[in-house]
Amino acid sequence: MSEFLQAKDHRRILHVDIDAFYAQVEMRDNPKLRQVPLGIGRDPDQHHGHGVIATANYIARKAGVHSAMGAIEAKKACPNLVFVAPNFEKYRAISAQIHAIFHEFTDMIEPVALDEAYLDVSANKMAAPTLAAQLRHRIWEETHLTCSVGVSYNKVLAKLGSEHHKPNGVTVIPHDLAQDFMLNLPIRKFRGVGQKTLEKFEKLGVKDGRDLFAMSLDDLRVHFGSFGDVLYWQARATHFSPVKDRSVRQSVGKESTFEFALHDRSQIEAAFKDLAEKVVANMTKRKLLGRTLTVKIRDEQFKTQTKGITQSTTFDLDPAFMARQAMLIFDELYPEEFAIRLLGITFSNIVEQKYEAVSLFDQF
Numbered sequence: 001m002s003e004f005l006q007a008k009d010h011r012r013i014l015h016v017d018i019d020a021f022y023a024q025v026e027m028r029d030n031p032k033l034r035q036v037p038l039g040i041g042r043d044p045d046q047h048h049g050h051g052v053i054a055t056a057n058y059i060a061r062k063a064g065v066h067s068a069m070g071a072i073e074a075k076k077a078c079p080n081l082v083f084v085a086p087n088f089e090k091y092r093a094i095s096a097q098i099h100a101i102f103h104e105f106t107d108m109i110e111p112v113a114l115d116e117a118y119l120d121v122s123a124n125k126m127a128a129p130t131l132a133a134q135l136r137h138r139i140w141e142e143t144h145l146t147c148s149v150g151v152s153y154n155k156v157l158a159k160l161g162s163e164h165h166k167p168n169g170v171t172v173i174p175h176d177l178a179q180d181f182m183l184n185l186p187i188r189k190f191r192g193v194g195q196k197t198l199e200k201f202e203k204l205g206v207k208d209g210r211d212l213f214a215m216s217l218d219d220l221r222v223h224f225g226s227f228g229d230v231l232y233w234q235a236r237a238t239h240f241s242p243v244k245d246r247s248v249r250q251s252v253g254k255e256s257t258f259e260f261a262l263h264d265r266s267q268i269e270a271a272f273k274d275l276a277e278k279v280v281a282n283m284t285k286r287k288l289l290g291r292t293l294t295v296k297i298r299d300e301q302f303k304t305q306t307k308g309i310t311q312s313t314t315f316d317l318d319p320a321f322m323a324r325q326a327m328l329i330f331d332e333l334y335p336e337e338f339a340i341r342l343l344g345i346t347f348s349n350i351v352e353q354k355y356e357a358v359s360l361f362d363q364f
């Protein structure tokens with residue numbers, strides 16, 4: 001194996017997947033649905049045979065119902081299947097609740113679906129399996145939903161881990177077990193392997209990771225093009241794709257440094273006004289609002305102070321108002337003479353404007 005592979009990938013990544021999400025939510029909210037085969041989708045008898053199953057509970061899955069299956073086909077497989085129409089608004093609200101819990105553990109979150117995400121918890125001091133247990137506990141506590149979690153050092157292994165003991169399980173795949181795990185994995189479970197690839201592998205006599213591992217990189221490229229590289233490294237339990245943080249930004253801010261220190265209060269005021277305008281423009285463009293306004297001040301001795309104000313509601317995006325708030329903080333920190341080299345204004349406790357609109361509406 002090439003030399004760089006001897007260096008360990010030290011990341012710690014969780015893959016979290018709520019078990020049969022839509023179905024579990026409906027079972028949670030209606031006890032009558034808990035002991036029956038349940039399909040989330042429209043009843044074909046009431047909708048002219050149209051519709052697909054978005055999710056099925058585990059009772060229905062045992063009868064052969066699976067997601068993306070046509071509703072008629074599902075009913076054939078399981079004649080007593082109970083249909084419940086999906087309520088995406090409800091699922092989105094629960095998803096937001098779950099995401100807020102993710103943020104208790106890390107801000108490096110890559111959502112894959114409403115009920116599924118990768119979390120890079122490398123920066124957290126606690127051991128990853130402990131974090132997985134805590135995360136599952138928090139989700140249960142807040143939402144009364146169970147999930148499965150995979151823990152490993154890359155996304156592929158974390159995802160395979162969460163699939164390994166489903167539902168309601170945790171699978172940890174540490175470095176010393178990863179290679180063995182991949183060697184024993186059926187070929188259909190490799191990432192990106194669909195029906196077409198599977199047929200090719202069948203012809204090649206490749207049934208599992210062990211067979212795949214035996215193939216050379218050149219051979220794999222001949223048969224699968226650039227996907228051959230992906231397969232080659234997957235078989236070696238190696239995958240460097242980062243957790244792509246697509247969650248709502250945690251803060252929006254702007255700083256200015258001054259070549260010549262500012263000594264005059266009116267200069268400070270003007271600088272804050274300018275910063276506030278830039279931050280407001282950025283927030284407006286991204287349709288974001290913030291509840292915490294933080295001011296950062298660095299003086300000529302390189303002493304840096306930050307101080308914030310948190311409101312129970314979001315701040316109005318009004319640069320003049322923000323500049324006044326910033327000045328209140330400034331005057332408190334520098335009541336007398338000063339020589340300022342840097343000023344900054346940042347919004348945190350960010351929410352998206354659409355969520356804010358919903359919560360205001362709900363109060364009435």
Ligand SMILES: [Mg+2]
Pocket residue numbers: 017018019020021115116
């Ligand atoms: Mg799921």
